[in-house]
Amino acid sequence: QHLTPYKRVKYEHSACAGFLRRPASLGRKIFAEGHVFSCRRFCCRRRTMAENAKKLAGYAAVDNHVQSTCSGPLEPLVRGQVSAELQTLTQLGLFPAASSSRIHALVRANNHAVGVGSGTTVVYAVDRLAERVRQEKLNIVCVPTSFQARQLILQNGLTLTDLDRHPELDVAIDGADEVDADLNLIKGGGGCLTQEKIVAGCAKRFIVIADYSCDNVCRVIRISDSDQGPVVTDNSNFILDWKFDRDHNWKEVNTAIKMIPGVVETGLFIGMAARVYFGMQDGSVKIKDSPHH
Template identity: 55%
Template sequence: MTLQRWVFLRKLTAAAAASSSPPFSLPSSLSCCTHVLGFSQSAAANMAEEAKKLAAYSAVDNNVQNNQAVGVGSGSTIVYAVDRLAQLLGELKPMLSLLPQARQLILQHGLALSDLERHPELDVAIDGADEVDAQLTLIKGGGGCLTQEKIIAGNSKCFVVIADYRKDSSVLGEQWKKGVPIEVIPMAYVPVSRVIAKRFGGEVNLRMAVSKAGPVVTDNSNFILDWKFEDVQNWSEVNTAIKMIPGVVETGLFVNMAERAYFGMEDGSVKVRKAPAN
């Protein structure tokens, strides 16, 4: 289902709900996409995917040029960014060097792989986020790749975020309820958990694997803690303080790193948020 079609269906449902007339039914050509004047989970998922695509295409079109070294992350939205980069390869012949967080995806699209040894400074990095607040502070790491993704973002001249409307928040924790991911050395996960909970409050849990026994293990052979914080914090100070705890490798707080965020919206538009001027 296209985003425009979803919006049309939503308007029809709203009109029906507000009406005092006899029970409303959609035209038969549309009824397969609804469930008793509601929308199926698949329709909502399709809308979110359309929004991701809009954000990714817009970000690539406005930030990638010829002869650039481009870093990409590994989130679900990156699929659309790589797709657009492959289209540009055919249309504009840009010389793109992409980092291997999405290695197989990149190779399938015929794009060139590189690394930070050959390109220690990237022209632009594009990645998704689990949540973005009004100051462009991010929570990342839902997929467990926060350290490598932060290295890419930190070594780029311009870091651009792409996301759908569900990731757009005024403050962190408004939409994302799973907490801040923190990568830790395995032997230190218990003392690190205790220190974070004592110093900052909230709840710290070791992330457990779903399809296998035991905890999630990162690409760096470490564990992931998920810190469910209770209150809005000074994220810059918290990020620095947590990183100073012995055994912490990296946090999923990306503070003062993103330059712009592109959000695919429910109405088919793309909202762009720029970082506040320092």
Template identity: 55%
Template sequence: MHYRVQKCLTLLTRSYSKSQSLIKMSLNEAKKIAAFKAVDQWVKPNTAIGVGSGSTVVFAVERLSQRVKNEGLHVVCIPTSFQARQLIVENGLELGDLDRNPHLDCAIDGADEVDANMVLIKGGGGCMLQEKIVASCAENLIIIADYTKNSKKLGEQYKKGIPIEVTPMAYVPIKKRIENTFGGSLNLRMAVSKAGPCITDNSNFVLDWQFDEKKDYDWDSVNKELLQIPGVVETGLFVNMAKKVYFGMKDGSVKEQK
């Protein structure tokens, strides 16, 4: 009897592990189909493009590299982070910068969440300042994501809050001011495998704002007010910036939102 119970438990464990693996593969496949479709539709020959940060962008760079090799496509890639720069270099793509390419045809980037009004939360990887600079130089900001990033309202699926990049000396007064003005709470993002806070590519701190999900915020107004606070470098709120979003869905289709 004991043997049969043990055998059943072993089979259940294997089945659970397999299902978790399939879920992970499903998310990666969703990211991939969204990324491939966006690159195929928006990247044109002889242009400069912004290359974003995050796990979904890995697939965009993969597709871009394929097109360069297969079609002889010539594009200059402007990175939004150290990670993006490494992806560009490792895939043999042409690396550029905003000094020589101040105007971009498009920027392809990921997002942590997208609401029904095309407001984005970005910065889960701590790269929102450079991401927003590159996006602002692009004729079209194209967002690629899997279905878990698709929400009607911000905070519906992404629970880590809105990232705010701040100068280190001011993080405490900024934290208190935002909490007093808008509610919610802010936490200093701590580093992984390193003692102390997370440091951005620009040598700043990140505060993650857990806003009050019960409130209806005017995100455009909130973003402008946040940027007026001395010491706030940039926010992870991208308002009125995205041209189109591609969501890779569970069923293998790609949902387009604009």
């Protein structure tokens, strides 16, 4: 659900970023006017279910898209053809000391490069990634999209790297503020949309974890919650939130905003996501694949 384009775009100007979000639903107001105690219990239960769903979505994203990988003549072996091709490879001298255990060891030795996003839902994905690295002895390296993502990687004992050493990533996992029916995204709530888009663009597959919630905003320079002035990105730019009253061709909007002098990047991720995992309010996980991938 919530698969409609939002009304808010985010872009990074030497001060900018744009967002699309749709208005808060009428249901929220109705709940606020209901019986206080029963509504509190109901809302608390729904929040718990939704939080568990986000955790399940994060775990599913990691389990389905972060795997031991292998390339070259060993790749078919990884795909379940060990018994049929092991003897042939040994005879050809491609794999002298062939054994199934050594094959798995070589597969694990092959680095899997993962882009780690900055959304709140990504915390669960990193928890699961760290758990699998410990249990399966996977050799995973992680590229962060922000200072917060970097700290999250280090706190979980994962190996930190960067795009200079790993310019091509196997997968990037991140959150989103809004997602439409074609899996176009609005990102930038954390203020690091430029680096998020760079990392997503370097990945073979861009996987998104999202929840059911949304809100709205208008086109103004975003001010920090602590009233310390405008929000400044990791690239030392300002964030601008721009409200749209109706749906548009977001690809054209993205191009038009980026043509404004001084704009560094927008929070519109058009046609980049391959799959989105939605943590729903009822505790379920909804999966939607992009029609373009």
